[in-house]
Amino acid sequence: MIKLRNVEKVYEAGNSKTFVLRRIDMDVREGEFVSIMGPSGSGKSTLLSILGMLDSQWTGEYYFDETAVHTANQKQRAALHKQNIGFVFQSYHLLDSLTVYENLDIPLSYRDIKPKERAAIVADTLDRFSVVGKKDLYPNQLSGGQQQLVAVARAVIARPKLLLADEPTGNLHSTQGKEIMDLFKRLNAEGTTIIQVTHSEQNAANGHRVINLADGWIVGN
Amino acid sequence: MRGANVPSAMTASVGTNYFETMRTPLIEGRGFGDGDGQDAPRVIVVNETFARRFFPGANPSENAIGKRVRFGGEQFWQIVGVARDGKYFSIGEAPRMFVYSPLLQDYATSATLIVRTSSNPERMISTIRDEVRKLDPNLPVFGVKTLTEHMGVSLFPARVAATLLGGFGLLALTLAGIGIYGVMAYAVTQRTREIGIRVALGARPTDVLRLCMRHGVLLSVIGVLIGLVATFALTRLMASLLYGVSPTDAVTFISISLLLTAVALLASYLPARRATKVDPMIALRHE
DSSP states (O other), rough: EEOOOOOOEEEETTEEEEEEEEEEEEEEEEOOOEEEETTSSSSSHHHHHHHHTOOOOOOEEHHHTTOHHHHHHHHHHHHHHHEEEEEETTTOOOOSOOOOHHHHHHHTTTTOOOOHHHHHHHHHHHHHTOOGTEEEEETTGGHHHHHHHHHHHHHTTTSSSSEEETTTTTTTHHHHHHHHHHHHHHHHHHTOOOEESSHHHHHHSSEEEEEEEETEEEEOO | OOGGGGGOOOEEEEEETTHHHHHEEEEEOOOOTTTTTTSSSEEEEEEEEHHHHOOOOOOOOHHTTEEEEESSSSOOEEEEEEOOOOSSOTTTOOOOOOOEEEEETTTTTSOOOOOOOOOHHHHHHHHHHHHHHHTTTTOOOOOOOOHHHHHHHHHHHHHHHHHHHHHHHHHHHHHHHHHHHHHHHHHHHHHHHHHHHHHTTTEEEEHHHHHHHHHHHHHHHHHHHHHHHHHHHHHGGGGGGSSSSOOOOOHHHHHHHHHHHHHHHHHHHHHHHHHHHHOHHHHHHHH
16 A cells, blocks of 8 residues: 655755655555654654655655655645545644534545535544534533544544554543544554554554654664 | 895906817807907807806706896896806816806907817917917917816816825725735734644645635625725715715726725735645644
8 A cells, every 4th residue: 555665854954964764665555553653753753744645855755555656746645645544643633613523524625525415424423433412512622532532533534545643642641542542443443544653562552563763764664 | 236245257258169169068049259249239158157146947048048237337248158167267166157258349458369279289389379470470479388288287286185195095005905914924824733734634725725815805805895884974075075076986986995805815815825835744743
């Protein structure tokens, strides 16, 4: 599903160059649950944003389902991202001014789905994630765990093939974190490929394998 | 009538073909001809205001024809025509009474020669000087100017006022544009995180542009509507300053509304376009 070859990311400031990612070779098969680990500054989140096609300032080769992302233009990358990828963030990133229902509707509003069909998908997702009773609440009326639950629901509502999660349990206490991990395992079992960035060995153990990064290099796979 | 109530009218001695030359329409009767000489009965042409003042009725102009009037002396003058009201001293003046008499019957020592040309009037000036010199080499010709130049003098105060008000209007438009730009730029900065989230969730640049522009469009529509209501109320107060345009002129209202909306949209578009270039990863990392 994903093939990275010799991917590098460099920040240039004047004459100095700072390498964030060095010669990354990586393969992820469809249906895998992969955890990326490493110390702060090792390039985990950068790698995730490249995989999610939100970062285009890098070199190397990236194939997504045989499509060459490195030669695709911005519009093609955006389309590829929209069709295939869902994001979960450490800080949930729900929109505070929108209700749970409206937050779930955002990804659908950017796809060519009729309003009636959108309403049905949102209702189904609310039910699937057991948050029907909270659909009219705003994010600040929810606990951290509930907010992350809604964020995961929002990430998968458009049925992406790949779910990328950046420290999804970083702001949660252990019980809530476990619930999110259980949810990830369930989604993975249903066929969603998952790549998560985590500091937690325990969370990483939920995946099929772990990729270790240090100073931008893959040091263990 | 005597004393303070004596009505007064402006007068002018004019030559034959004066009304044709000036293209002043005669509503009733006739203008002056060669027959209105020294020995002919004394005749005058009055304007509409004069006719309305002294010969009221269903048709004052028709009533005035044939009537005789005198101006202080013993001499009676018969009204043979009624001319349309004009602006005699300034554009903004109220309608005033005016009486035209034939130059041949009411001689004036100084006269203004008015010439209508089909070509550029400035080219005719030397020809006119030559003709006058042929008639009398000692007759001075001075103050030669085109009617447009002549009108310029009387229009000067109005032009200055219009230029000044136009300048203020332009200043207000610029300030409004800067204001909207500032508000929009601030709103975009405030929404950077939201824009980053939306892009990460699949929003295209056009979606982001639409999201940001919606705010600017709403602001400008509300502003224009408030402005229209206020203008409807205020322009009535300046009706006396307007010439050739009504205080509620639809074309002016529509065109200015469109201009303001266009400026507001442009002022909204620039920050909105910048919003489309928000890097979602940077925007979300700021959290």
